[in-house]
Amino acid sequence: MTDWTALIRDVPDYPKPGILFKDITPLLADHGAFAQVVEELSDGFTFDKVVGIEARGFILAAPVAYRSGAGFVPVRKKGKLPASTLAASYDLEYGSATIEVHADAFTPGERVLVVDDVLATGGTARAAVELVSEAGAHVVAVSFLMELSFLSGRDRLPGLDVRALISV
Numbered sequence: 001m002t003d004w005t006a007l008i009r010d011v012p013d014y015p016k017p018g019i020l021f022k023d024i025t026p027l028l029a030d031h032g033a034f035a036q037v038v039e040e041l042s043d044g045f046t047f048d049k050v051v052g053i054e055a056r057g058f059i060l061a062a063p064v065a066y067r068s069g070a071g072f073v074p075v076r077k078k079g080k081l082p083a084s085t086l087a088a089s090y091d092l093e094y095g096s097a098t099i100e101v102h103a104d105a106f107t108p109g110e111r112v113l114v115v116d117d118v119l120a121t122g123g124t125a126r127a128a129v130e131l132v133s134e135a136g137a138h139v140v141a142v143s144f145l146m147e148l149s150f151l152s153g154r155d156r157l158p159g160l161d162v163r164a165l166i167s168v
Helices: 025-029 030-043 058-066 123-134
Strands: 010-012 022-025 047-055 071-077 084-092 095-102 113-119 137-145 162-168
Touching: 025 030, 030 058, 030 113, 030 137, 047 058, 047 123, 058 071, 058 095, 058 113, 084 123, 095 123, 113 123, 123 137
Parallel strands: 047 071, 047 113, 113 137, 137 162
Antiparallel strands: 010 022, 071 095, 084 095
């Protein structure tokens, strides 16, 4: 097994001074590490569909779905999906945002794994969970590559099985 955590690069002062950005592109470029992460994100869960949250969540969720024999459902920023959608808004540090999913993306009762790259404040993940529930499906877990634990995003996901492969 590869120590894939060593492949996450720290980039100081990106995208602005004072931020230490966690760059996952070296991890994605390493086949063995990427495969291990994909496996760990879904290991032990049973699900029918995988939700990937725009944009880096797509990179992780699509191979999780493929590996698991499940469908992939993109959750996108408002206005990016072509058919009828369900929408959920959430607060950001400065303002708010809205994400959407196709209204027909789930069959009622389907089991859904939500996957994203980073759990920060939990707002986006909470909104994605709300969309899945509104569509009549059931979220079995929310799985992240990395959790920024000092932001307490996990607190916005009460009652859910939350997995973060690493916590910083």
